[in-house]
Amino acid sequence: MTDALDDDGDGNADGGLLDTIIQNAADAVDALICNRIATPLATPPASVRNAALWFAVEEVYGRRQKELPKDFAVAIAGARAWLVAIREGKQQLDAAVAPVLAAGSGGNPVVPGRVPVMGTVNTYPVPGTGTY
Secondary structure (H helix, E strand, C coil), rough: HHHHHHCCCCCCCCCCHHHHHHHHHHHHHHHHHHHCCCCCCCCCCCHHHHHHHHHHHHHHHHCCCCCCHHHHHHHHHHHHHHHHHHCCCCCCCCCCCCCCCCCCCCCCCCCCCCCCCCCCCCCCCCCCCCCC
16 A cells, blocks of 8 residues: 555655545546535445545555456446446435435536445445446
8 A cells, every 4th residue: 555655766665645545546436426416425335435445445546557457447347337327317315315306317417525434344236247
């Protein structure tokens, strides 16, 4: 982890870089669901936090152009597909999360925000298989 976050080569993670990666991951999640769900979520469900965690993992690996382990890549693709399904109205989040638009309304407003990254790792549908 230190190697991935040490851009100046001093052997220490650069200050604030992990926070930037977490913000990028949160923004990526919000960008995928903001047309259906009001973002930022006040209390994101664990599934949303875990999707952001996977996106952060993807960015950490990508910083040094390291190949993701296959199971990580599958989980990230599943998280992304799940969020896209939410955007398309084919999946729903926890009932406590207020939708912005009714399913099938076709709107696509852009609302940036932050979803905190924390919690354990969920599994998501494997693209093309319909399985979790």
